Amino acid sequence: MSSPSPALSDPGPGARQLARGITATWWYTVTAILFIELMLVGAWTGIAVARDFSGVSLLVVGVGGIVWTASTLPLLIDYRHRVDAGPGVAWPRLLVAVVVALAYGGVAGAMIGSWQLAAMPVVQVFVLLSWPRGVRVRVVVVATVILVALALVDSAMAFAAGIPWWVPVIYGAMLPGIIVSSLWWWDVLVTLDRARASEARLAATQERLRVATDVHDLQGHHLQVIALQLELAERLLPTDPQAGMEQLRAARASVDDARQGTRDLATRFRSVPLGDELANARDLLAAAGLTVEARIHPDADAAPAADLGPVIRETTTNVLRHGRGGHARLILDRTADAWRYEVANDADPAAEDGAGGSGLEGVRRRIGEAGGTFEQRRDADEFVVTVTVPARAEIVR
Structure with missing residues (x-):
């Protein structure tokens, strides 16, 4: 007996996987959104440290921003499940996220004197919710208007000295759109994945229907022939036993043909790798x-x-x-x-x-x-x- 090839493997039960889903894409989306939030926290922290070297601003704006970013992760996880179940709001988690956003925005905004920073965490929480299609557009528009308006207010204050007025305006105009675009891309992938799964189920159903039709036609034909042969044999046996036996042999041959035809049909449609x-x-x-x-x-x-x-x-x-x-x-x-x-x-x-x-x-x-x-x-x-x-x-x- 020749020895097996070294390339052979011994897969354990259940090791052969036929589908992987789009989980990796989801975590890419979550990582991108969290990265944007952390970049914003870093930018605000830099401004706060430039204005206050005592270290308190670093603790409040920087560490508080990390806590606020972490509080948005449950909302993102809920968003994935709400995509499966339909639009909705998980109010207990939303309440926690809103409280953290209000606390962080209020304290950090007051510390460095920025209305835009005070509103940004709360606006971000509502942008992350799974709104119905028409409502989502209005939420994005309102969030953009609020952040741009507050950027213009900040530009007239001493806080913005040395910072071009258009910098916070562009930031306020782009933030809601970027976040919603990431979520929209995930929704598109989920829709495509559902369509692919539905198409596969439809194809399997159509294939089963085709097999059932072929089996019905094959068996129906042979059974009708067999019934006629047996009926003829029943009539001939009393008067012509030899002819009746010929019909019985023909019926037996028809049974063999039906059995072989069914076996060939099953082999033709069998598609297991x-x-x-x-x-x-x-x-x-x-x-x-x-x-x-x-x-x-x-x-x-x-x-x-x-x-x-x-x-x-x-x-x-x-x-x-x-x-x-x-x-x-x-x-x-x-x-x-x-x-x-x-x-x-x-x-x-x-x-x-x-x-x-x-x-x-x-x-x-x-x-x-x-x-x-x-x-x-x-x-x-x-x-x-x-x-x-x-x-x-x-x-x-």
């Missing part, structure tokens, strides 16, 4: 109490699932039926021009190599049709099935 097929086999054997060793190639999903998928299902069933229930080993490896799948289990010494019955013969036939090789053998106390299929089979089929 081979990596997931192997993970399901591993989990099924583990749930049955076996100790399972699984070494799966990282590119397992690129293997020809149409050929190897039925092999994995049949050999897993064979292990459950004819193994001793102790351990099993699943290996999927890739060579230069082929895929190699091996399944081994502890076998009953009294069982014969052909204990798998017709199932393994069906696997042998299927793999032969795909241009691959099939081998079953007994190694010590193990029963081993090894299958190889050409790598090009994925493209040809």
Whole structure:
């Protein structure tokens, strides 16, 4: 038995993830907003220190600004959940944020003599709320007007000496818009993510409907033919037993055709990646109490699932039926021009190599049709099935 490739991995149960969501984008949005707030606190702290070298302003404006920034984080977290549940206001958290904003703005604004700083924390709290679409625009407009007006008031005071009047005006005009733009971008991503999920569910529903229609048409046709053949056989048997038996044989052939047609239909519509097929086999054997060793190639999903998928299902069933229930080993490896799948289990010494019955013969036939090789053998106390299929089979089929 050849040793597995070093590139093989042993993924644990549940390790195969199919979706990751947009959590990283959300935390990027939160970080950007908090960074803007901290930049504002730093700017105000610099102005306060320039006017007061006692250190009290640094404590009040700087440290108080950090506390105020932290108080807005619960509002941002609530905003994410309110996007899922619809517009709304979490009043207890809002009350805490408003109290902190009022305290910080009032004390810091009075200390350095700025009306704009006094209003900015409270305005920021209301900008962060999840307002309905029409209300949000009005809130942004009102917040912008308030900050610009207070900037003009500050420009006429001694506080603004040496600072061009347009600097606080631009700051007041841009702050609400920047914050709301970040939140709007998050809303757009959530909407797109919901649309993607809805499209995937719709596609799955349409596919199931198409499968159901095909199954109905296939089974309906064969069942009608079988019913007619049996009815004809019932009429012919009393008078012409030979002709009646011919109709019974024809009905049996129609049953086989219906069964094969259903199997072919299920195979055609089956779309489980081979990596997931192997993970399901591993989990099924583990749930049955076996100790399972699984070494799966990282590119397992690129293997020809149409050929190897039925092999994995049949050999897993064979292990459950004819193994001793102790351990099993699943290996999927890739060579230069082929895929190699091996399944081994502890076998009953009294069982014969052909204990798998017709199932393994069906696997042998299927793999032969795909241009691959099939081998079953007994190694010590193990029963081993090894299958190889050409790598090009994925493209040809």
